[in-house]
Amino acid sequence: MRTGVHMRPVKAVKAWVFGLVTMAGAVAIHTPAQAHHSFAAAYNMENPLEITGTIANVRLTNPHSHFFIDVTGTDGSVVQWKIEAGTPSGMIRNGYSAEKIKVGDTVTIKGFNARDGSTNGMLTELILSDGTSYGMFGPRQGPGA
Numbered sequence: 001m002r003t004g005v006h007m008r009p010v011k012a013v014k015a016w017v018f019g020l021v022t023m024a025g026a027v028a029i030h031t032p033a034q035a036h037h038s039f040a041a042a043y044n045m046e047n048p049l050e051i052t053g054t055i056a057n058v059r060l061t062n063p064h065s066h067f068f069i070d071v072t073g074t075d076g077s078v079v080q081w082k083i084e085a086g087t088p089s090g091m092i093r094n095g096y097s098a099e100k101i102k103v104g105d106t107v108t109i110k111g112f113n114a115r116d117g118s119t120n121g122m123l124t125e126l127i128l129s130d131g132t133s134y135g136m137f138g139p140r141q142g143p144g145a
Contacts, residue, residue, distance in 0.1 A: 042084075043112040043122040051081060051121075052108045058101065060088035067123065069109060083109050085123040086136040096134065105129065 053071035065085040070078050085091060101107070108127040114120035126134040 039084075039112075039122055042115060042120075044115045045112055047113040049111045049113045049121045050108065052106065053081065055101065055103050055105050055107060056080060057103060058098070060091070063087060065091055067107075067109070067126065069107065079119055081109070081119045081121060083111065083121045083123050083126075085126075090136075100132075101126070101128065101134065 051069060051071050053069040055067060056070045057068040059066045059068070065088050067083040067085060069081045069083060071081055072078050106129045109121065109123060110125040110127070111122045112124070123136050
């Protein structure tokens with residue numbers, strides 16, 4: 001038969017395991033929240049961006065979608081911009097589809113430049129050559145708006 005003396009180490013181990021599991025859960029919950037950044041931290045809201053180019057790629061990935069736009073400079077050189085947009089689910093829910101905005105389409109992007117001076121930007125408006133306008137999460141006018 002066990003006595004109270006022998007039970008103490010078992011209780012201590014259970015408490016230690018419980019504490020370890022609780023801490024691991026807290027870290028797992030905190031990590032994704034920390035990875036999701038503020039747009040204002042990455043982009044300069046005082047430095048507007050407007051570029052026109054051709055869609056080279058569209059990446060619908062969480063937490064934010066990205067448009068890769070090839071912009072031809074006055075000297076003929078092509079520079080690719082990475083434009084961050086809304087969540088894939090928000091864009092799709094509000095009318096975005098690969099049939100409406102496709103690789104090869106010419107678009108005008110309005111938004112804000114990256115704070116680090118790179119060819120990255122934040123989308124506030126994407127305008128197709130037919131004038132249809134999409135915001136960060138989908139259409140702004142026309143069908144589906």
